[in-house]
Amino acid sequence: xxxxxxxxxxxxxxxxxxxxxxxxxxxxxxxxxxxxxxxxxxxxxxxxxxxxxxxxxxxxxxxxxxxxxxxxxxxxxxxxxxxxxxxxxxxxxxxxxxxxxxxxxxxxxxxxxxxx
Amino acid sequence: xxxxxxxxxxxxxxxxxxxxxxxxxxxxxxxxxxxxxxxxxxxxxxxxxxxxxxxxxxxxxxxxxxxxxxxxxxxxxxxxxxxxxxxxxxxxxxxxxxxxxxxxxxxxxxxxxxxx
Numbered sequence: 001x002x003x004x005x006x007x008x009x010x011x012x013x014x015x016x017x018x019x020x021x022x023x024x025x026x027x028x029x030x031x032x033x034x035x036x037x038x039x040x041x042x043x044x045x046x047x048x049x050x051x052x053x054x055x056x057x058x059x060x061x062x063x064x065x066x067x068x069x070x071x072x073x074x075x076x077x078x079x080x081x082x083x084x085x086x087x088x089x090x091x092x093x094x095x096x097x098x099x100x101x102x103x104x105x106x107x108x109x110x111x112x113x114x115x116x
Numbered sequence: 117x118x119x120x121x122x123x124x125x126x127x128x129x130x131x132x133x134x135x136x137x138x139x140x141x142x143x144x145x146x147x148x149x150x151x152x153x154x155x156x157x158x159x160x161x162x163x164x165x166x167x168x169x170x171x172x173x174x175x176x177x178x179x180x181x182x183x184x185x186x187x188x189x190x191x192x193x194x195x196x197x198x199x200x201x202x203x204x205x206x207x208x209x210x211x212x213x214x215x216x217x218x219x220x221x222x223x224x225x226x227x228x229x230x231x232x
């Protein structure tokens with residue numbers, strides 16, 4: 001199984017529409033990265049399987065950035081910075097998208113996170 | 117400007133993580149459709165502009181399906197049906213993704229919708 005994990009900062013108190021938009025940014029950005037040759041054809045498997053996504057949360061920017069550093073060279077990963085037109089300050093880091101990638105490999109880094 | 121509109125059923129009372137996952141499904145599915153030759157290269161413009169997304173709501177399945185019928189041949193569009201593993205019944209239609217497409221054209225069909 002292949003999966004994509006979207007990790008959102010819960011401390012920003014974004015509304016559900018804002019969260020949905022930020023996660024969609026992260027999902028597409030990580031998906032585009034996964035199409036780079038070095039990641040093989042895992043993204044095709046993921047599409048064929050129904051593009052499973054898991055949405056998790058962290059409570060601080062620090063946690064988000066630490067996770068990003070841990071995974072950024074191991075999986076196709078995208079860190080999303082919000083332009084800040086609505087709800088939150090410009091250049092706020094809101095979420096990351098990780099994968100699609102092998103579910104078991106990804107869980108080594110994200111399995112401890114709580115679901116949003 | 118190009119935009120993508122994600123339209124979610126608000127009557128399902130999905131949690132914010134569930135909404136984020138469903139919108140991400142819709143976003144990627146509509147994006148993949150937009151890469152079909154008949155839609156030209158608007159998706160590239162949208163990526164270059166920062167892939168603007170707007171998340172809106174409807175209150176019934178009927179509204180969702182009516183909108184889908186209106187737009188499905190005019191824009192790259194994806195209707196998302198949930199497998200129902202969590203929170204909601206299997207085969208529930210949860211949301212649609214429309215575009216990327218020209219913002220002004222898309223607004224003719226979605227401009228009346230309330231933001232989620």
